[in-house]
Amino acid sequence: MALQGEDRLERVPREDMEGLGLTPQELFLMSRVDDAKPTVDDLIRESGLPAKQVKDSLARLVDLELVRRIRVQRRVPTGSHDAAAASVANRHARRLRAALQGGRVDSRPATRPDSRPAEAEGAPEPRPEAERSGAHMVLPEPGSALETPMVDERDPRLDADLDLPMERQRAVLGIYDKLGTVNHFELLGITPTNDVGAIRRAYHKLSRRFHPDAYYGKNIGDFRVVLEELFKAARASHDLLISSEKRDAYVERLLEIERHKMQVAEAKSREADRRREMREALERQRIEALEAKRNEAARREREERDRRRKAKMHSRLVGREARESKAREHIRAAEAELRADNYGAAAGLFRLAMDLVPERADYHERWTKTLTEANRRRAHVALENARGLVERGNEVEAAHFFEEAARAEPTAINQARAAAYLALRGDGKAVDRARGALEVLRKGEDEATAEELAEIHVLCAEAYMRLGQLHTAKTQLEAAKDYDPRHPRLTILLKKLKVG
Amino acid sequence: METVVGIDLGTSNTVVAIVEDGIPTVIPNKGGYKTTPSMVAISESGKRLVGHIAKRQAVTNASNTVYAAKRFIGRKFDSPMVSSVMQTCPYAIVEGPHGDVRVQLRDHVYSVPEISAFILQELRLVAEQYLGEEVEKAVITVPAYFNDNQRQATKDAGRIAGLDVIRIINEPTAAALAYGFGKDFERKVVVYDLGGGTFDVSILDIGNGVFEVISTAGDTFLGGEDFDLRVMDWLISQFQEKTGVDVRDDRMALQRLRDAAEKARCELSMARESLVDLPFLYTTANGETHHLQERLTRDALEQMTGDLVQRTVDICQRTLSDAKVDPSDLDDVILVGGMTRMPLVQKEVGEFFGMEPCKGVHPDEVVALGASIQASALVDDSQDLLLLDVTPHSLGIMIVGGFFHTLIEQNTTVPTSASHIFTTVRDNQTSVKILVLQGESEDATQNELLGEFVLTDLRPAPRGQVEVKVTFSISADGIVSVAAQDLETGREQSITVTATSGLTEDELSKLVEESAGYMVEVRQSEEAERANQKIKGLISEINKLFPTVEGVMSGTSFGRDAISKARAVVERAEGEVDSKDVRVLGELTESLERTLNMFKGVVSKTSIE
Known part of the structure; x- marks a missing residue:
């Protein structure tokens, strides 16, 4: 189970850490897993280490049970409004069910196997994200008070002249307006409960507020009718909920309604997902079609230009005399570039001269020599850059330059380095580079010392390890050991391999 | 805040109470007793006697002394209970013009609400004397099992006595109010109320300032x-x-x-x-x-x-099972009513409920205290308590075949209402008669007829086309009222109520007027009585000083003149002291006070010299 960026980590207190062969990097990362319970992303950002390394190290720490993760769920699965509605509906039903089981919702285990199958379509009781977020959903105590709804201060029915405080008037109308849309628990102002005492208390509280006796001899205008109706409604809710059989049946019905609402919301959410996927696919297809058209046009244009250029050149350089004179011009320009140390440009000009007069072998020789030198120089610059980045710790960026060096000068060592660094960022090209390096070695084209050969094998081994090809890595390490058993990184890598 | 008293109008005794400074207190009568016998008598001289005086002369004036009038209130003359009591009743019971029970005392026939009104009036005076102010409003208790007729008649009695009965509450509920008042607990209790004439049992939930009756039952002819x-x-x-x-x-x-x-x-x-x-x-x-x-x-x-006690226990049993309450759910048993002093009652009740009954309440006073608490809860905003009572009987109508169709079930929390839609059965029918009844029998005739309601002036239409919605309401007093509305036109339909028992509105207002006159009369005589006592006191004080003053003053003609004038004043006062004219008594008091002051002045001068 791979670590995810948003996974939160916490330390497992342990005494016996010696003998685990932790690397300084691993120890460092472990020290950063503090009480703040950072996420994997936090650690990558804070440490400045390559993400892959951090993740690997952390994964090892998790495997060694020095660190454990607290899985945090994404809030809303698809981000769509309907899905949110579905999750709300589900939470509602779940809360109802949980509350009526007479207690808080149990906290679910902190982690959950990732291998859990995805939501099956049309499963009898789908449990989307909201279900899992139950782990962090704190439910109110069953039978606890709900907030009293209030009407707006400017409601025209409010009357300051009555013997009924404004706040009370607003609260009374607030509940009155909700009659018929709230369930019996909500009317009594409590969360669902099986606690008969809580139901009675809630009813008594409302009675003291709604019963006509509470306003004996008071001028409360039309509120008398409203209060009478509210008292009757509260009474009816109480009578229903106080009987366990009626309450159970009613709760079943409520659950049925909630389930239905949830299904509707979910169906909507699935439909929305499907539509979005469809839209995205169409969008992609349109872009692809456009690109294809553009590419086709560009290709045709290129071919046309080429054809015209060749025709033009051909018509222009019909005679050998003319070609030779043009070639000499190019050679002169190339020599001028060489003097300016522009080997790349010079190689290009030699190439042009060679193309004009293919029978001149010296042109060919000069072209290859200059090209080799240009590549050597390019590789040199790239390696300089790469080393500079490595020194600054930016190994991921460095991979780019190592790769350039390998491209410019595909020696075994250059390719091996490129392989090791590309592997750091999980780049699949790393395998090609490692193979390339080994191919060069196999051909024996390079002259290299035993230490250099060992280094090449170690680099290849590192590349394979980073890509998870542990077996190949092991072979490489063994080859390196043959050349130079005292290679500085060899022992650590062997140990790591063993643990892995 | 106005003064509202609570009155427990009992079969044998009546008690009046008031909440004073937040404390419910029973008001003692003139004789210092907290309970007043519910007895009314007419003496040979035609004088009305109420309470202890009536009880004292009952043996010698048995045929003109009414006791236990509550047993007849709101009942029909031809009911079996009335005929059974008549056999041993020393006073004459006659049939009233509306089939109601009336009592003949000497040459006058009184309705039962009038008799009850005499008692209420007496208690009203007791309260006024104690409080030093007029009392015009009251909460009166009735047995929980009283039906609408009995409640209405009790309310009428209050009206005749010049009292605005702001609420009728049930006796066991009142007892529970007094028991739980000012205590912050949640309890389920049963009130066992065996009084002089009625038995009630109520189960209540007390908590959060609410006294909620869950179920009630009883027997209004068992005590x-x-x-x-x-x-x-x-x-x-x-x-x-x-x-x-x-x-x-x-x-x-x-x-x-x-x-x-x-x-x-x-x-x-x-x-x-x-x-x-x-x-x-x-x-x-x-x-x-x-x-x-x-x-x-x-x-x-x-x-x-023993069988009477067993009957009460059977009713308790039924109430508990109706309310689906187990004796073990109950936290307390409250005994109310004088009869609960009987050891057999205490033993049987204790055994049935499986617990020692509560000893904390006074069985005779607790109901009146509860009534006063409810009175104060209604008019005093600072009292945050609420009574949720139930209707003891199912309310319904008679339907085709003489069956009883229930509209409001018994033990429904009041106030409540229910509607029923009536249609015409004949073409162009202009009126519908509805019989409203209370009771639990399927056979309508076995239940108590509350009244005949006639929907009149229906619009002429083919049968079945006129639909009238009739709404039956039961108020917090437990009193039934009816309103009707034509569903199609939305017009309020007029309803004529034919009294089946008790008093008509005309009779009632006449009685109210008469009794108001009586109240004035009584008040005046009381004032005269006070003046009389004062005058007598003044005369004796003056007489004590006479020898001294005479000795000092008889030497001068002025002195002799003054003495003879003083003597004239005293003689006149002695002659007129029994006058009922308050004005005359006032004058006498004034002149006597002047004379006494003069005498005192003379005596003090003499003692200095």
């Missing part, structure tokens, strides 16, 4: 009176066995037997044995006199009344 009747019957049969004389036709003897039976029954709550000694109980036509002397033991009493 101390029935126990006394058993003892009386036993005494009569013993007497007949020994002397061969049946005393049932001798009203005076019956009254003596009744008193003796009550006394013996009360004594046996404390003692194991009681002696009933009635010398010269009966004198035969040939001058032979017979005495009654019987020994009654507690065991014998319990044997002859």
